[in-house]
Amino acid sequence: MPIETIVFISICLLTGICTFIVARPAKQEKAPVHKKHTEEMPRMLTDGGGNLTCEYKKQIIEVDQSVCIYLAEVRLLRAGRGEEAYTALRQVNAYNTRPPAGKEYLIAMLEVIVKSVRTGSGPVSISPFDVECRRQNGQRYERKNIITPNPPLRGTLQPGMMLAGWVAFEIDQNDACPQIVFGQDFEGNGGARFSMVPTPEKV
Secondary structure (H helix, E strand, O other): OOEEEEEEEEEEEOOEEEEEEEEEEOOOOOOOOOOOOOOOOOOOOEOOOOOOEEOOOEEEEEEEOOOOEEEEEEEEEEEEEHHHHHHHHHHHOOOOOOOOOOEEEEEEEEEEEEEEEEEOOOOEEEOHHHEEEEOOOOOEOOOOOOOOOOOEOOEEEOOOOEEEEEEEEEEEOOOOOOEEEEOOOOOOOOOEEEEEEOOOOOO
């Protein structure tokens, strides 16, 4: 047994001197505790902060998926563009390379709550293909293969269930007000529309 100190104690008695040796064990070092590593979600701009604000926060819409029509509540939780969006995507996967000249990334987290299913049956399937990005003039951006942060906007919901996830687009750098659209019909009408506008500069 490891010994830290040895203490000698002498006691004088009428019959003589008695000496006791007291051995005190050394303190045991505690083994280090290893905390479980968890990957943090990339820090993103919030509504009303950074270089973007959101024109609308929550919308209730009717979505026609051909196999069913459902009522949904949609919110934009976070959004970012430009260098911050690129940095977040690059941290997720090295495959997300820097966009070409004149382009930049726009990423956003949407929350979708299925309120009810009006026609059809079964759960509602939601994916990034339910979301588009449009230019300020209404023209659709071409969809690119971009690996988003986790979780992506993908899942199957029953009425009353909620899903939150990321979507990502490549947009024009000079587009001052791109628009994210969820759940539009096949003709490009309807849907929840969130216009990204520059934050007014502080005076």
